[in-house]
Amino acid sequence: MPVGNRSERERETMRQNLFAVAENRPLGAGLFRMELEGDTRDIRADGSFIDIAVPGKYLRRPISVYQVRPGRVTIVYKTAGDGTARMSEWKPGTVANVLTGLGRGYDAGRSGNRPLIAGGGYGAASLYGLTRTLALSGRNPSVILGFDNRDEAVFLMDYIALMEFGATVRIATRDGSAGARGLVTDLLGTQDPEKYTFLYACGPLPMLRALGEKTAVLPGQFSLEARMGCGFGACMGCSIPTTRGAARVCKEGPVFDKGEILWTQE
Numbered sequence: 001m002p003v004g005n006r007s008e009r010e011r012e013t014m015r016q017n018l019f020a021v022a023e024n025r026p027l028g029a030g031l032f033r034m035e036l037e038g039d040t041r042d043i044r045a046d047g048s049f050i051d052i053a054v055p056g057k058y059l060r061r062p063i064s065v066y067q068v069r070p071g072r073v074t075i076v077y078k079t080a081g082d083g084t085a086r087m088s089e090w091k092p093g094t095v096a097n098v099l100t101g102l103g104r105g106y107d108a109g110r111s112g113n114r115p116l117i118a119g120g121g122y123g124a125a126s127l128y129g130l131t132r133t134l135a136l137s138g139r140n141p142s143v144i145l146g147f148d149n150r151d152e153a154v155f156l157m158d159y160i161a162l163m164e165f166g167a168t169v170r171i172a173t174r175d176g177s178a179g180a181r182g183l184v185t186d187l188l189g190t191q192d193p194e195k196y197t198f199l200y201a202c203g204p205l206p207m208l209r210a211l212g213e214k215t216a217v218l219p220g221q222f223s224l225e226a227r228m229g230c231g232f233g234a235c236m237g238c239s240i241p242t243t244r245g246a247a248r249v250c251k252e253g254p255v256f257d258k259g260e261i262l263w264t265q266e
Contacts, residue, residue, distance in 0.1 A: 014101045014232050015042050021094040022072070024087075027154040030079045031122070032088050035072060036096065043068045045105025046129035047202075047223050047255050050075065051231035053097040054083045060099065061087065062231045062250065064126040064223075076125040076155070102232060104255050106130045106221055108137075112197025116218070117143040118211055120184050120203025124155045126223050126254075127202050135165040142196065143169045146184025146207070150177040185210045193218045199258065209263050220258045224249050 019038030027033055043050070043065055050073065051060040061083050067074040079085045090096070111134055119127045124145050134141040141162075147153045150173060159169045170187050171179030180187060184207060193199075199220030201211050208222050226249040229237035233251030240247060241262040247253065 014099055015039070017098050017100055019073070019096050019098045021090050021092055021096060023092060024090050024094075026088070027076070029152045029154060031154050032077055032079065033066070034075050034077065034087070034090070036075070036098065037072050038098065040068050040071055040073050040100070042101030043073060044101075046108065046133055047105035047126050048103040049231075049250075049254065051099040051102055051228075052087065054086050056086070057083045059083075059229060060231055062102070062228045064254075065105075065129060066125050067129045067132065076122075078122055099231065103250060104253055106200055106223070106255050108133050110198055110219070110221075111139055111141075111200075113139055114195065114197045115139060115141045116193075116196040116199045116215075116220075117141050118145075118184055118199065118201040118203070119143070119155075120146045120201075120207040121148070121152060123201075123203035123207075123223070123225065124159075127200060128155060128158055130200055131159065131162060131167060135162040135167045138166065140166040140168075143167055144172070144184050144187040145169070146172045146174075146182075146187075146203070147178070148174045153178055183207070183210075185214055188214055201258075205263075208258075208261075212258050212261070212263075221255050222258045222261060223255045224253055224261075226250075226254070 017039045019036040022037050023035040049062050049064045051062050053060050063075045063077045066076045079088050117127050117131050131141050172182050172187050193215040199218045202223035226238040228250045229235040231250050233248050238249040243260045
C-alpha cells in the first residue's frame with residue numbers, strides 16, 4: 001500500500017509518548033529487560049512493537065513488546081549496536097520518547113484450541129505475550145523454543161511459569177546444553193503438525209522457512225525480523241515480497257500470514 005494512501009485512522013494509531021524507565025536489568029547473552037511506565041492504550045496486540053528514540057541517534061530503535069499491562073510495557077532487547085548499548089545504561093527514572101501503536105501483531109482469535117508456538121533465539125521474546133494470552137484463556141498452547149546454547153535461553157523460566165495455566169514447553173539447543181540437541185524444527189515429528197490448529201512463530205528467516213515447509217498443512221502467522229528505518233511505513237526500507245505485492249514489515253507486518261510470504265528475500 002503506497003504511503004500516500006494511508007488513511008487518517010491509520011495515522012492516528014501511531015502516537016508519540018513519554019515513558020519513564022522503571023527497571024532496566026541484564027538477562028545475560030547481551031539481552032536486557034526494560035520496564036517502561038506510560039500511556040499503553042495504543043499497544044493493542046501481542047507481537048506489535050514500539051519505536052524508541054535514543055538521544056544522539058537519528059533513527060529510533062524498534063523493539064518487540066514482550067508484555068503489556070495498563071500503564072506498563074515490558075521489552076526485551078539485545079545490545080546489537082551503539083544505540084541499544086546506550087539504552088542498556090538507562091537508569092530508573094530516565095524518560096524515553098516512544099512511538100506506540102506500531103505494527104500488526106498476532107491474531108490470537110485464530111488460534112483454535114491447540115495452538116503451536118515456535119520461537120528461535122531472540123524471536124522468542126515476540127511470542128511471550130501471545131503465549132500468556134492463550135494460556136490464560138484456556139487454549140493450552142504447545143511451545144517449542146530453540147537456542148544456540150543454554151545461556152541464550154533467558155526467557156525460559158517465564159514460559160515455564162505458564163505451564164501452571166496449561167502451556168507445555170519444550171526446548172532445543174544446538175550444542176545440547178539444554179533440552180534436546182538440535183534445532184527447534186527437530187522438536188516437530190512428521191505427524192505433529194496435524195495435532196495442532198494454528199502455528200505462531202518468530203525467529204531467523206531460515207528457521208521460519210523450514211517451519212513453513214514442515215507445517216504446510218497448518219495455517220499460521222510468522223513474525224519477521226527486519227532492519228527498519230522509520231518504523232512506521234514512510235521510508236519503505238523494510239519492504240519484502242509477498243503474494244499481495246511489496247509489504248512493509250513495520251506497517252503491514254511484522255506479523256504475516258505464513259502463506260503470503262515469498263522466501264526470495266532470504
